[in-house]
Amino acid sequence: MGLSISFYGSSLVSAYWNGAATYYRGIVKNLARRGHKVTFFEPDAYDRQKHRDMADPDWAKVVVYEATPDGMSRAVEQGRNADVVVKASGVGVFDAELEAAVLSSRRADALAIFWDVDAPATLDRMRNDPLDSFRPLVPAYDAVFTYGGGQPVVDAYAAFGARLCVPVYNAVDPDTHHPVPPDPRFQADLGFVGNRLPDREKRVEEFFLKAASLAPGRQFLLGGAGWGDKPMPGNVRYHGHVYTADHNAFNRSCLAVLNVNRDSMASYGFSPPTRVFEAAGAGACLVTDRWEGIELFLDPGAEVLVADDGAAVAAHLEALTPDKARGIGEAARKRVLSAHTYAHRAAQVEALLAGADLRPSSLRLSA
Template sequence: MKIAFYGSSLLSSYWNGAATYYRGILRALAAHGHDICFYEPDAYERQLHRDIDPPPWCRVVVYEASPQGVRHALNGAGDADLVVKASGVGYADDALLAGVLAERDPGALCVFWDVDAPATLSEIRHDPAHPLRAALPSLDLVLTYGGGAPVTEAYRTLGARDCIPIYNALDPSTHHPVPPEARYAADLTFLGNRLPDREARVESFLLRPAAELPERTILLGGSGWADKACPENVVKLGHVPTGAHNALNASAGVVLNISRDSMAEMGFSPATRVFEVAGSGACLMTDAWTGLELFLEPGSEVLVVRDDRDVVEAMRGLDPGRAKAIGSAGLARVLREHTYDRRGAQLDRILVDALASRRAGRAA
């Protein structure tokens, strides 16, 4: 199957939380023999902060963030068997959506892939004229980064023919156990960009506990935190490239995952970091959200906290032996059930069947 995929960026994780997800899913999908071309705009200085080279399993076209650049990129939609428009491309999203529907071959599948379903659904629910709402009946399928039944039912209610979640996972070739590094040594580490619907939760789950644990070293990684007031024991790392994530995770006593407000409220939305951390063999601590037990077992494969007091108590009561056991159990679980190879096999079946059904329907 020839696939044209329009997304934010495959080459750079800079202000682009979907990068690891795209890489894992598309690499696994390519292993099933599909010919993939990823189209990404030259926007938000991402091309200045590339953290991988163009991979052998996917061609990458970087186009100018201009109307002319978009038109050039859309040339690739016409001869593809599958055209994917992802959410949050970051430049001319509405024009890209209209373009892929207009330019695709009549026999090709056209898919919208939502990597931030809570935000997208909120937008279209409040805007009857939203371009995506109007386009849903013309799309063959909606795929989502997460969300479970609340998301799939919402999309179907809004007019989608079908909606299927393809969850985050682990790519063991890129995220795996490594020796710790002194530069990342910490008792508790959190990595995530500063975003409006996450900041209050970072204050609650990280910064307030840090103030209660002045003897502990706390690392705060991610873009946007430079001017954030923090307790003295919090060390700000700034952007941490994907290639350094293994060492960052391996060097922490505990690695904390903090969901964005919308993801926590929706549930069934494990962040990429959940699988990265578990895949490194590190002890993962996460805020509570519905559906977590589908991915990791609370208490034995992951620590679950509901507020700042839970974080403080967990840190004070956790001994190295238990932390190591939780990390080992989490690693075993994700390797067994939550790799991108498994997601890729699932996705391959979905897409092959959907394309066959579309072509059969046109031939009838």
């Protein structure tokens, strides 16, 4: 028998300033396919509803609530009777209040899960602020799921008293990310999509903009919000926000696409972002900055090209032929379809929830 799940996150229906959208969609859709009923609660904030890139799906009920204290309280009351209540990190509106409210309002026999889609940021924040409101709540949650971080994140959450911490990594949704014909709008030698964020900008400068300056004969394409006033070499074209529906075309139209992790993700390692799996799912040739644990997901040299700096990115690009790029992309796609789909992740989540047997006391911290 399927579980009822109340999921409080940033947004399921809009990827606008919401890097977790692809992850949420993959997890929730595949939980629904396994017979679970998910209601996704999201605030009407940051103009996300004005930039929807999908209608309400048939595999989840979406509840958009007012981004006010009363709106949040009504959403918590509406979702309190579920078998599993999930509070995701980075909702962006009343996060601290939500973290406490879902614990106090849930049924006595229900599970409360904190699902951290940016564990490095959460952990660093708690370390730096002894009065952080989430610190005393960590042991009260029955489990913490994270979308990356590996053993370093598991150990860090254990130090804060987590009963159980398990990484549920990003993956590919083959229904959404797959090969498509190239699109002239996105033709380039190297493409990168990512919003301008403080702990990503310097790495973009090194791995993308510096690489462009070192390969003046190559064409570079930058997608994502916030880069409009950024000085760029003349061979870089800025596209702006790339809607989810265009990600396949973007990935298939460039000779290669670049992944650049944020500083915090790179420092913890074992944190492949959604872009890695989107590119692999589309059969694109991926170049990524180096981070610990990448070989768990893709084989460097055969399924992905790894670079230590912008000069290495430029060297990879100069040596890359269309045939070689196609071979790397096809190998990456085969790898993720065999082991890293959201169907795999949903089965993992279901097994974790079944092991808990809906009795919070049965959850124990993993070794």
